[in-house]
Amino acid sequence: MSRLHVVSGKGGTGKTTVAAALALALADEGRRTLLVEVEGRQGIAQVFETDALPYEERKIAVGPGGGEVFALAVDAERALLDYLQMFYKLGGAGRALKKLGAIDFATTIAPGLRDVLLTGKVCEAVRRKRKNGRPVYDHVIMDAPPTGRITRFLNVNDEVAGLARVGPIHNQAQAVMRVLKSPETAVHLVTLLEEMPVQETVDGVAELRAAALPVGGIFINMVRPPLLGEEELSRAADGERPAVAKAFSRAGLGGARRGGLAERLVDPLLEQAREHVVRVRLEQEQRKEIAGLGLPAPELEFLDEGADIAGLYRLAKDIRKQGVPGVAG
Template identity: 40%
Template sequence: MDVASLLDRRLLLVTGKGGVGKSSVAAAVAVASARSGRRTCLVEVEGRHTFSQLFGTQAWDFSEWEFRPGLFGLSIDPEASLREYLDMFYGARHLSRVVVRSTAVEFATAAAPGIKDVLLIGKVKEMERRRDDDGHFHYDLIVVDAPPTGRIVNFLRAPDATTELVNLGPIRTQAQTLIDMLMDAERTNVVLVTLLEEMPVTETLEGAHALRDMGVALGPVVVNRVMPERFDDDERKAITADLDPAGLQAMLADAGVRVSPAGADDLLTLAAGHLGREELQRTSRELLERRLGLPLLELPELYTDDFAEREVGLLADAVTDAVTPDEVS
């Protein structure tokens, strides 16, 4: 598994702790994939209208649409998914279709969320297996903004739990084909998104462990919002050991900037805080590398006013760079 093959799977499930930018990363990976010429579908499963806001488009719904060239979007609503499923199996043959549908929908969404997840993954599998008339797969890559790490294991385990609970019938048959898709490392990878901070790293390590236990293949770990290192070793040493407020004040005065002793002191305090964060980044990165044995794909902190399509594009640039082998010139 290397970073360069990230986009060569059929299905990427992007997950991460709340607040790490999982949806933005999913969007960036999908954009990078579409730019590489792959017909790509970006899927939202929790109906939060994240992507329509991010890309500034009309609201997404339960029909795939090409919102950018080669890039399709879909918001899976489990209830719509269930209706489609019931139609598929029972069609319009029953007079009481309306009754069947509404009660069954109520049943599945309120009483047995595991079944809801199965239907949701089922929709993804249908897209993953769909072929055009020429026999080629309809989509080259499907990128799912999956539930967060706290829920991802239960989400992916839903087909399995269903086979335990439901002993026969189409749901059981379908559940098995979903398990086959999810467990196939060539088809499906889970992409964990993290920050180089303590809690997200801990949750990533725990999530990776649980996912590996259930036999799901992990893709590269995406490290979001990486601060560029500002100080080289010599400068770091100068700040931590050599510079005192008076010295700094004098040096700045030579360069034409007057600061008070308190100002010089505050600058050094600021630097100490910043160096602390850089140090935390380094130790977090080491910890991830040592404990996971997975390649890391780092995306930069953007320092922009907003976060919209342009910023997704900037992250997509970084993804493209990472998956493109270095040209030998």
């Protein structure tokens, strides 16, 4: 069963919202989930309508099943201080380096180091145990970088392990990769039923698989139900203008005479119907593209009133009903 769920997606697909809903969905009775942000956007605080998250694990919600949801915004500088203390016992010397700006300098000139620190902190939360040997968190959900750079972000420890052949850095990088490439991890991608996000998702899955990173599933977000059945879609595509005009006339909308209300309504209505047909047919094509990946693909509804707290719980309910990719039962 997967315990680390990495959520990525093209910008604008709602990956932070999906990650938050997933954390709620996995917070079953008695279970604890940790939702981690690594991009410094405070997106989790926004979707849960709470204050900015500090560099500490804070309880922010209760799941639909009664479990607990904690959240953490990982800061690369603070993570580096933790790392220096853990492996080199620098303590006050590490804080002095921060005051001198050395840590900020190091993470700026070596972007890969920043990713190593962020993934390392997340994997530490996955591995952390209680005194009885059980995991502190049943599931850890990472609101990860976008699809375009998710493979490099997750695979950076492989590069570091290759550069540092021995020592604690090498060992730490290898430990992180053992988690990221194990069945404990599932990388989920979020998409919309639109051509560009779906194509980026297809490319992202190919890159993840080539890097031997475990892909979990595809969350299809912001799905609108079709307003017309298949027969009605075909008729709308044909543009049956006379039939529509007569129907308006029978409904008492001013008759079908030229210039009447019914006559003026026909063309705008048919145009809207044709636009709807185009959208539905495009979505059907994109569903086929996603199905070709051979992965679970839960669909999440479009939230008309926005992704507020109530909306998050609705999405969490949808996820629980359809099942979380990589999690049994």
